Amino acid sequence: MIARGRRRGNGSQLATYLLNKADNDNVRLFQIRGTSQPNDLRLSLLEMSLTSELTKSDKGLYHAQICPAYGEDKRMTEADWLRAVEIWEEETGFTGQKRALVFHEKNGRIHLHCVWECYDHERGIMKSDSFSRLAQDRARQRMEREFDHQRTSIRNPNRPIMKEYLTEIWQQTASADDFMRTIAGKGYVIASGTRRPFMVVDKTGQSFDLVRYLDGIITKEVRERFKTVKLPREAVAIEAVRKKAQRAKAISNDNAKDEQNREKVYTMQGRFQQQADQSQEQLKKVVAAMDAKEAKKKAIQEKIMQERLERAKRFRENEQDM
Structure with a gap:
């Protein structure tokens, strides 16, 4: 899962980016909370970003993306997406802030853009993001555990x-x-x-x-x-690399299956050859047995014929003596 965010300004430009359908297969406004224009993303983001003028900051928005891994996005229900946003808010301190949520779908993969107002109306200051990266990592880890998604490596062993x-x-x-x-x-x-x-x-x-x-x-x-x-962009590069890795894995799996199929074919061929050799040996034994039987039969016939000839000879000799 990719879950990252940062402070930024210019709500109008961000709205244009989020509503841009040219770079996405599908764009859907999911939710706007707390603004005076709950059905207009552009006016809502402009309203949220203008509060930065109450402070010295020029970055009144916090923009985050929640991108589950391939396949895992399809298992996410709307309730799951909202829960993911809640987890993000709990870890980064944006609970209760005005927010806007927009779904993007590109190349069959769904991810969620989340935008929060940074200005804290109760305290009159901008919310701190000094430890944003650590908070983002905690949020991502909680999401992966709660939704039973593939865990992202925390440390790089290489x-x-x-x-x-x-x-x-x-x-x-x-x-x-x-x-x-x-x-x-x-x-x-x-x-x-x-x-x-x-x-x-x-x-x-x-x-x-x-x-x-x-x-x-x-x-x-x-x-x-x-x-x-x-x-x-980082998210685009990661998506491209992971797709390439998936294709390579699929090819590797196909090659492994082909190799297994070849081994099966070779094994079957070996068995067929073995059976053929056994059948040939059995046939030779049968032929040899038949030949031996025929030879024995011929020898008996010859013996009988010889005995008949001898009896006939003795009979003629006896007739002459009489």
């Missing part, structure tokens, strides 16, 4: 190897294109992130902060190298 490899390739290449082209051979993809500007997605579909995997390199250096490169 971190030392990844860090050494990516740092080495970074030092060996001079441009972002060369860097991305080289690491693509190992299944890595670079994307623009929501938590950090540059993320690296591994072949399993897990994403990590690229800068943290480049030893001795700071964000400014990475930004300079990638300044002319248009990167895919």
